[in-house]
Amino acid sequence: MSGKVGPLSRIYNGMIGIADKFVPTSMRPLWEHPAGPKTVFFWAPIGKWALVIAGIGDMYTRPPHALSVNQCAVLATTGIIWSRYSLVIVPKNYSLFMVNLFVATTQLIQVARALQYQYSLKDKSE
CATH class of the missing domain: 1.20.1280 (Monooxygenase)
Known part of the structure; x- marks a missing residue:
């Protein structure tokens, strides 16, 4: 995830944070790569x-x-x-x-x- 604090970074980080909850365990290695x-x-x-x-x-x-x-x-x-x-x-x-x-x-x-x-x-x- 982006380490910046601009408005687009906040939106992106929020979307990734929400999607993160739905990623199945089998897909974690790809997701975290x-x-x-x-x-x-x-x-x-x-x-x-x-x-x-x-x-x-x-x-x-x-x-x-x-x-x-x-x-x-x-x-x-x-x-x-x-x-x-x-x-x-x-x-x-x-x-x-x-x-x-x-x-x-x-x-x-x-x-x-x-x-x-x-x-x-x-x-x-x-």
């Missing part, structure tokens, strides 16, 4: 799955000419960097590792799609 639901180490990767879902959606709906190679490359690079970081921090955060691995993979696929399209245009013009 240093990267468990009481921490940002749990919630940040959950929120980041939205990037993965958006990337997968773009694979099927966005035409290659509408992709930004720079944007996809930067997202892929941050996915790779944060994948590495998630394995060197304490506690190791495997959920953060997985989501960043998926972010990097989906964005590298997008880069490949965009580059393949650009090269096909060059071949047609020659």
